Amino acid sequence: MTIQFNDETFRDDYTFRNSDWAIKRFPFPFHEDSYMYSVNMEQHKGGPAGSVYEKRFDVDEHYVSEMRDRAKVLDEDPLRCQSLPHMTLAGWDLLELIMESKSEDYPDLFELHRDGNKWRWINKPLGIDDTFTFLDESTLPYGPMEYITRQAQGDYAVLDQRDDMLWMDAGMITTQADWSLDFDIGMNFFEWHAPVPLAHEKGIFIRALKFLLNVQQGAPARRLNWTMTVNPLLDTSPEHYHKWGIQKTELTAENIGQKQHLRVELQTFFRLPRSNALVFPIRCYLCSFQDLMTMPKWGRRLHRVIRDLPVELATYKGFIDNRPLMIDYLSQFDDGLPTSPGIWPDRETEPPLQK
Amino acid sequence: MSKFEFPPSIPSRPVWGTLEARSGKSHLMIADAEGAEAILDVATPEMMANTHIIFISNGTDYADKLRTLNPAQFYEGPSYPASVQRIQRVLSAAHMGLQVYLAGTESLMGQAMNEAVNAGIPHTAIQTEHRGSTARRMQCVHCKGMTENVEMDPFVCSHCGLNLFVRDHYSRRHAAYQGVCIDAEDPGNVPEPKGIYE
Numbered sequence: 008m009t010i011q012f013n014d015e016t017f018r019d020d021y022t023f024r025n026s027d028w029a030i031k032r033f034p035f036p037f038h039e040d041s042y043m044y045s046v047n048m049e050q051h052k053g054g055p056a057g058s059v060y061e062k063r064f065d066v067d068e069h070y071v072s073e074m075r076d077r078a079k080v081l082d083e084d085p086l087r088c089q090s091l092p093h094m095t096l097a098g099w100d101l102l103e104l105i106m107e108s109k110s111e112d113y114p115d116l117f118e119l120h121r122d123g124n125k126w127r128w129i130n131k132p133l134g135i136d137d138t139f140t141f142l143d144e145s146t147l148p149y150g151p152m153e154y155i156t157r158q159a160q161g162d163y164a165v166l167d168q169r170d171d172m173l174w175m176d177a178g179m180i181t182t183q184a185d186w187s188l189d190f191d192i193g194m195n196f197f198e199w200h201a202p203v204p205l206a207h208e209k210g211i212f213i214r215a216l217k218f219l220l221n222v223q224q225g226a227p228a229r230r231l232n233w234t235m236t237v238n239p240l241l242d243t244s245p246e247h248y249h250k251w252g253i254q255k256t257e258l259t260a261e262n263i264g265q266k267q268h269l270r271v272e273l274q275t276f277f278r279l280p281r282s283n284a285l286v287f288p289i290r291c292y293l294c295s296f297q298d299l300m301t302m303p304k305w306g307r308r309l310h311r312v313i314r315d316l317p318v319e320l321a322t323y324k325g326f327i328d329n330r331p332l333m334i335d336y337l338s339q340f341d342d343g344l345p346t347s348p349g350i351w352p353d354r355e356t357e358p359p360l361q362k
Numbered sequence: 363m364s365k366f367e368f369p370p371s372i373p374s375r376p377v378w379g380t381l382e383a384r385s386g387k388s389h390l391m392i393a394d395a396e397g398a399e400a401i402l403d404v405a406t407p408e409m410m411a412n413t414h415i416i417f418i419s420n421g422t423d424y425a426d427k428l429r430t431l432n433p434a435q436f437y438e439g440p441s442y443p444a445s446v447q448r449i450q451r452v453l454s455a456a457h458m459g460l461q462v463y464l465a466g467t468e469s470l471m472g473q474a475m476n477e478a479v480n481a482g483i484p485h486t487a488i489q490t491e492h493r494g495s496t497a498r499r500m501q502c503v504h505c506k507g508m509t510e511n512v513e514m515d516p517f518v519c520s521h522c523g524l525n526l527f528v529r530d531h532y533s534r535r536h537a538a539y540q541g542v543c544i545d546a547e548d549p550g551n552v553p554e555p556k557g558i559y560e
Contacts, residue, residue: 086506187503193535194374201374202531245503245542249524252546328547 009115012071012132018079023239025298029068033294034059035302035350036231036271040311042320044206046214051229051275055351059273063108063227064159065290066116071132073160073182073241080181080242081157086189087244088153090165090177097165097177098152099142100279101286105155130158152177161273161290164188166196166219168283173219175199176284182241182291184234184270185248185325204319222285224278231350232272235326235333239268239293258329263336264297267329269309296336302352303360306340313337366496369559371530378471378492387459389413390452391433392474394442396494397466398424404463405431416449418442418470442470449474453481465491469499469510472537485534496559501538502526508538514555516544525552 015022025033054060059067080087090098106128110119118129124141135158139146147154156163156179165177173196180188191199196216197207206212222228236243237254258266273290300306313321314334321327342361347353368378381404389409391401398417402424405413414435419425425438439445462478464471471490479485497511507521515528519541526541533540545552 187540189506190501190503190531190533190536190540194533198374201372202529207373245540247504249504249543249546252543253549256547 010066010068010070010132013068015069015072017072017076017239017241021238021240023069023072023293025294026068028057030294030298030301031352031354032058032067033299034231034271034273034292035299035305035308035352036233036269037308037312038350039348040308040346041315042312043317044209044211046211046218047230048215048218048228049230051227051277059290059292060229062112063275063277064105064112064161064288065273066109066113066132066160070160074133074158076241077157077179077181080244084246087181087246088156088179089188089192090150090152091167091193094152094165094167094177094282094284095144095150097167097279097282097284097286098150100282100284101163101165102151102155103141104277104279104286105159109159133158152179159288161288164287164289165279166285166287168220168285171220172196173216173285181244183244183289184232184236184272184291185243185245187245189246202323204323205317219276219285222276222278224280227275227277229273229275232274234270234272234324235329236268236270236293237266237329239295241291241293243270255325255329258332260332260335263332264300265295267296267333267336268293269296269299296333300340302354302357303340304346304353304357306337306360307342307344308346310334310337310341366492366559368492368496374532375530376468376472376490376532376534378468378490381463381465381489381491383409384461384489386461387412387457389461389463390416390456391463391465392416392418392449392470393464394418394466394470394494395420395422395424397464397470397491398422398428398493400465400491400493401463402427402431405433407432410434414452416445416452418445418466442473446473446477449477450481453477453483456481456483462488463490464488466493467495467497468492469497469537472499472532472534476534476537479534498528498558499538500526500528500541501533501536502541504543508536509541512541513557515558516552516555517541528558 017023059065106119109117116131120127126141127138129136162182163179166173167176175191175194178188200212271292275288277286321330381400383404393401410431410433413433415428415433416437417428418439464474475488478488497513500509500512502519505522509520516525519526524543525545527544529540531540
C-alpha cells in the first residue's frame with residue numbers, strides 16, 4: 008500500500024494520531040495476561056503482511072513527522088547523537104544496511120543506485136536526493152550514522168563488540184524511554200542496564216548478552232519491550248524530565264483514555280559486516296488507551312497485566328502513582344472472559360466486550 | 363584510619379580495591395588527601411626509586427610524609443584541576459610496564475582513571491583504593507554541569523539550581539554519578555537532605 012504520511016506533532020499541542028490501520032498493526036507487547044521480564048528473543052525474518060515485523064526497518068504513517076521531531080531534538084541538544092572515534096566504520100555499515108533494506112523493502116519510497124563507491128540515495132518522503140562516496144565522510148553533510156538515522160524512525164544504539172562484551176559506543180537517541188546516551192556512552196552491557204530492577208537477579212542480562220554476542224550477519228533478532236507515557240511524547244529523555252515529568256500528574260479519569268499511551272519498543276539486533284558491531288534499533292510505537300480498547304482482547308489483557316504487575320516494575324517504568332487510575336479505567340474493558348494466546352488482536356475470533 | 367565500606371549497589375557503580383605493590387618498570391601514584399595513607403601502606407624503597415607521586419593535598423598535611431618516602435619524582439598540587447595537565451603530560455610519555463595507582467576520593471580516582479584510559483591504559487589494569495571523604499562528583503543530567511563534593515541527597519545543582527537526587531548510576535567517561543530532578547512531578551516538594559549513606 009502507499010503510505011499516507013501524517014502531519015502531526017509529538018510535543019506541545021500533540022496532534023499525533025493513529026489511523027485505524029496503525030491501531031490494527033500496533034505491536035501489542037503482551038502475549039499472555041501477565042508480564043515478567045524474559046529474554047523474549049526471536050528471529051527477525053519478516054512476519055504477517057502489513058505487521059510491524061514484515062520489513063527489516065518498518066516505515067509507517069508517522070515517518071515524516073517523527074523525522075521532523077528528531078531534527079528539533081538535535082537542534083536543541085546535539086549530544087543526543089554521539090559516536091566514539093572508533094565507531095565510524097560501524098556507522099557506514101549501518102548506513103549501508105538501512106539504505107539497502109529500505110530501497111529493497113519500499114522501492115516506491117527509497118532508491119539506492121551504486122556505481123562502485125559512488126552512491127546515489129533518493130528518499131522521496133523526505134525529499135532527499137544525495138550523491139556521495141561510500142566510506143568518505145567528507146561527502147556527506149553529517150557522519151554516516153547521523154546522516155542515515157536522521158532518515159530512519161526509532162533510536163539506534165551501535166554496540167562495539169570486544170572482550171566478549173558489548174559496549175555502547177555510538178548512538179542516535181531521541182525517542183528514548185528515559186535514559187541518557189550522553190551519560191551511558193562508553194558503558195558495557197551490564198553497566199548501562201544497571202538501573203533496571205529485578206532483571207539482574209533473574210540472570211536476564213547474562214543470558215541476553217550471550218545471545219546477542221552470537222547474533223550472526225544476515226540473521227537479525229528482535230523482541231518487544233514496553234513502558235507507559237502520558238501524552239504522545241517521543242522525547243521522554245532524562246535531560247528534559249524536569250519539563251515533562253509534570254505531565255504525568257495531569258491524568259484524570261476523564262482524560263486518561265486519550266492522554267495515557269502504551270509505549271512499545273520494537274527492538275531489533277543486526278550484526279554489521281565490516282566492523283562486527285551490533286546495531287540495536289529501538290523503534291518506539293505509541294498508542295492511546297482509548298485506541299487500544301477498540302480491540303476487545305487487548306482491553307481484557309492490558310487490565311490484567313497492569314493490575315498484576317510487581318510494584319518494582321510499575322515504579323521503574325514510572326507509572327506507580329497513576330496505576331490506580333489506569334486500573335479503574337481499564338477494568339471497564341475487562342469482562343473476565345479468557346483471551347487467546349499471542350500478541351495479535353484476533354478481531355475475528357475474540358468476542359466483543361460482554362458488558 | 364579505618365576504610366569506609368560502601369554498601370552493595372548496582373553494576374555500574376565502581377568497586378574500589380586495595381593497593382598492592384606490583385612489579386613494573388615504573389610507577390605512577392596519584393592520590394588526594396587521605397589517599398596518601400594508601401600509598402604509605404604499600405611503598406617500598408625499591409618501588410619508590412621508580413615512582414612518580416602526584417599528590418593533591420586538599421588542605422591535608424600528608425605531603426611531608428610522602429616526601430620522606432623519597433620517590434623519584436614528587437609533585438604536590440593544591441587541587442585536581444590544577445594538576446590535570448601535569449597528569450596528562452606524564453601519561454602521554456608513559457611506556458609499557460607502567461603501573462598506575464589511584465587512591466583517595468572517588469572524584470580523584472574517577473577523573474585520573476579517565477585520563478589514564480584516554481592514554482590507552484585499560485581501566486581494569488589500574489589499581490584503586492578509596493580513602494577519606496565519601497563525597498561524590500555528580501553530573502546534572504539536565505544541564506550537564508558537574509557538582510563536586512556532594513555529601514547530601516538531594517542537593518542543588520551548582521550550575522542550573524535544580525533539586526537533584528543522587529543516583530548510584532555511574533559513568534566512567536564523566537567520572538561522575540548521575541543527578542536527576544527530584545521534584546519534577548511535584549515542584550517544590552523536596553525532602554530534607556540527608557547523608558548519602560545515612
